[in-house]
Amino acid sequence: MAQETQTVLQLVTQHEEQILTEWLQEAGSASTRLTDANRRAMRGEAEELLHALRKALQAGGDPDNFQQPAWAPLRQTLEGLSRSRAAQGQSAGDTSVFVLAFKRPLFAAIQRDLAGQADRQMAAVWTLSTLVDRMAQWTVTTYQQTREEIIKRQQQDLLELSTPVIKLFEGVLAVPMIGTLDSSRTQVVMETLLQRIVETGSRLAIIDITGVPTVDTLVAQHLLKTVSAIRLMGAECIISGIRPQIAQTIVHLGIDLQGIASKSSLADALELAMEQQGFVISRTRQGA
Structure with missing residues (x-):
């Protein structure tokens, strides 16, 4: 496992609760329609993503190759998140913003834990930025596929309704x-x-x-x-x-x-x- 990946794994393991709290605060400030039910749902989504991320890092996932089998659980979790939000009528932007809000608490953890180690900080920041960007991109791709599937299904339903026997x-x-x-x-x-x-x-x-x-x-x-x-x-x-x-x-x-x-x-x-x-x-x- 690369040193930068090991650093990221240590951060998400040691500061899980703090990262979750700050992540939800960041995601909540970017949302314009947040209710108590939304907050509970967001926390469940964040916990599931963080668990899948930690599991992928432990399996030796390379952030530069998001198609590796090691990332499969995380990709599936992101797909489930995107499909669920698409079914609820949320936009791809809302889902992407939620995932990207993960960056800020991670960067803050890097700044705290690697203070005075500029080289390690930069390497960790680049690794995390690359990884979270790929996570957000994956949700957008899945969202588009889901919306296309929904549209095709609706078109099929309309066809059947418009041709009754x-x-x-x-x-x-x-x-x-x-x-x-x-x-x-x-x-x-x-x-x-x-x-x-x-x-x-x-x-x-x-x-x-x-x-x-x-x-x-x-x-x-x-x-x-x-x-x-x-x-x-x-x-x-x-x-x-x-x-x-x-x-x-x-x-x-x-x-x-x-x-x-x-x-x-x-x-x-x-x-x-x-x-x-x-x-x-x-x-x-x-x-x-």
Whole structure:
């Protein structure tokens, strides 16, 4: 173990309680929204980080190589801290500032314990500064990854919510499409619809595109893929919501929807679906 690393290990071991107290004071002064619950949480986070740091130093971790296996427990602790704060809505800056606040009590400990030893002080300060900077950088990297994961999950949830599969009648399902139809959304529609066909044993599926603003070649290809997948499952498909503008666009684009039943409205599509199922709709009495 290098002399500077040994010095840092001695400092965090001998002055743990004082370092924790000063660290929390420094972090608290930088926070604008600190409550009693936040203070307790911060102390737990600081204790966990300090313990992981001491363990990594005892394992011979080199501050210049933060990817070493010796630093793995500390990296995992930093990742947990960053993910937890990201889930709470805190920014990457808040987390980074909390970690960087660790410097001041450590520098103060170096100044006290190595008074009159300028060379050792400088070496220890450089080692600590490098280490804490890498710790802060690791939290930012993890925070960004976590936020990206959260955003992707939310996008997936929105896709699923925006493409509900509704059981209209026995053996008849419907998927009302609203907004732009792209590859990701088509995949969600196919997976959800095919799963519901299996679960309900439905023989007909209505894809309603009333809420789709425009239909181009790409959108038509997505629709055809969905229809093909439905047919492979032994079911048939009806496309509803074919407005005059969309009908003209499909004709101009030369898109072949031959063999696919289509209707101008969802009501007409449901009526056709029930006829194909063998049901007859009749009015029992005249409305008032």
